[in-house]
Amino acid sequence: MAKKWKITVDRDLCIGAASCVALAMKTFALDSENKAVVMEGEGDPPELVKLAAESCPTKAIILVDEGTGKQEYP
């Protein structure tokens, strides 16, 4: 079964560099403060979300494995 992420964005760290939006545009968007938010809905495949999180230059995206409850990134 494919992994599912519980995705959190640390708003204090996020600077709106938008690399997450560029890589996983069905999952991330920028809000009215130019900070990343997680969108509702199907989203992107888990490995693309992982790549997007890893691409964040401020490590503001936190990924927890929904199955195990373990934080996998950062």
Place this chain on the structure above:
Amino acid sequence: MRNVDYLIVGGSAAGTTAAEVIRSRNGEGSITIVTDEEEEYSRVLLPFYSRNKIKREQVFLKTPDWYKQKNIELLKKTKATGLNCADHLITLSDGEEIQYGKLLISIGGRVIRLDAAGSQLENILYFRTLEDTDKVIKAASSAKAGVIVGGGLISLDFATCFKANNVGEVTILVKEPYFWANRLGPDSSKVMVSVLAKNGVKVLTGEEVERFEFEQGRTLFKGPTLNNKVATVVTKSGKRFECGVVGVGIGIKVDLEWIAKAGVKTNRGILTNEYLETNVKDVYAAGDCAEFADVIFGRQHMMGNWANATSQGQAAAKGMVGERTIYETASSYSDSFFEGTYSFIGVTDMAFADEVISRGSVESGKMTQIYIKTIGRWPRGASGPEGNTKRIVGATVINSAGEVAPLTAAVKGKVDVSFLVDKLADTNFDLNQLVN
């Protein structure tokens, strides 16, 4: 001689992302990254580190373990110095040759050094690498006054860093008639300068460095520095600034010579098509060093920002494993300085746009400039009637963070704003209406 399936020259955002994407699609192929630095770190975090907001170890994005786990070989402190496309060979700075199957060049840029008498004195510093940042923090923490040469984003990073490290007097010298004149309109510039002034940073325009002195009347021209530290900046207009640290930010350039010599077409950067392929088979380019065919704007384009680098790394990597992918992203660059924020979206080049609309005011401390271009016919790939459309091709946004997302979406979505141009200047007009 070693033989590598995927060779990546340059280990920052584009190169590392590419390696990861290749590995996710090809578990077997050998991947080697050649980098003149250490493990990948976040250049975006360097200003935060310089302001004492985060610790040094937090700038690293990957651990040595990560490379091991992904079976990606990392050749540190090594540069590529030669390329032989016919034989698929890269020569490294230590003399080793590596044969590649596919090659990605993602070497980024290198700072342009200031050419003035005494510019090799100690504490005349740049702000590009982690090593640079270590030096800047060290020099700033003991300096009573600092001078910054050049008016651009690096000058903002220097200014914020100097103040965070308690440098008393901070002065920015720009040769242009106003601050950041090559990227901003005069009013946007004024908004920025007023944020700087509020934080004790002075901006002097029309000033160029004539020489640096280490003591009254003495400068160094060539040769060793003899550990002499900079003490005074003298400008061409004859002004003198005593200082313990100088920050220089006058631009970056790509180290193209060895690439061009090999027959890869270059201009300001490495020329690629929309797939990030160069004119030479099996050679790709991504990130700050790529001058790519931009399908959104229909021209060659260079973008020096993190989001562009990571997403180009991804697109190039897909091509390298046989999933040819058009790179199509309207990227933006955002940063903060003191309490201010700024963003650049798309193409903000007056030579490309036909009109610029100002939104906001100097008094309100917020200024957005929207670059509009009339496109003769409906953009490629879109369905719709023939005829002139007006598109937002770029924007600069100072202190209005909420306008970044809708403007970026409008650029990317090639939205026709023919009927809205008159409204864009009105700050009561919600820009989200452009894309909803």
